[in-house]
Amino acid sequence: MPRTRQLPDRAELRAWRDFIETTEVLRTVLAGRLQSDTGLSPGDYAVLLALSETEHGRMRSSELAAQVGWERSRLSHHLGRMERRQLIRREKAATDSRGAQIVLAPAGRTAFREATAPHLRAVRELFVDALTPAQIEAAAGIAAALREHLVRLGHRE
Incomplete structure (x- = not known):
C-alpha cells in the first residue's frame, strides 16, 4: 500500500542507504x-x-x-x-x-x-553463504517486488 508521506522517514532512508551501499x-x-x-x-x-x-x-x-x-x-x-x-x-x-x-x-x-564456475563460487561465497534460506527467499521477494513496481512505473523489466 502506498505511503502518505512524501519523503522517506529516517528508518526508510537508513534501509535505503544500507541496501544501496x-x-x-x-x-x-x-x-x-x-x-x-x-x-x-x-x-x-x-x-x-x-x-x-x-x-x-x-x-x-x-x-x-x-x-x-x-x-x-x-x-x-x-x-x-x-x-x-x-x-x-x-x-x-x-x-x-x-x-x-x-x-x-x-x-x-x-x-x-x-x-561460470568461478563466478558462481564467488556468488555463493559473497551472497548465498551470508544469508539463511529464509533470507534468500526474502531477498528474492524484495527483488521481485521492486522489479514489478518499476515496471508498473514504466521502467524496463
Missing part, C-alpha cells in the same frame, strides 16, 4: 573477482550470458541492448572491444540490412564456460 560493495567485489579469476568484465559476462542463453548463440544488437539493460551506443562500444578479443562476431542480419546480429564466437563460448 551494500549492493555497491557486493557488485564491486564480484566484478573484481570476476576480472581477476577469468579476465572478463561484468559487461563481458552479461553479454556472453545473454548470447549463450539463445538457441543459436546469436541475437540482434537491439535485443541484446534491451536484455543487458544498456543504451545501444554503450553496447556498440563494448561489443567493439569484445570483437577485437574475438569473443563475439557481428554479422549483417539476414532479414534486415539495417540491423546486425551479434554472434557468440567459439572463444567467447569457451571464456563464458570457463568463467
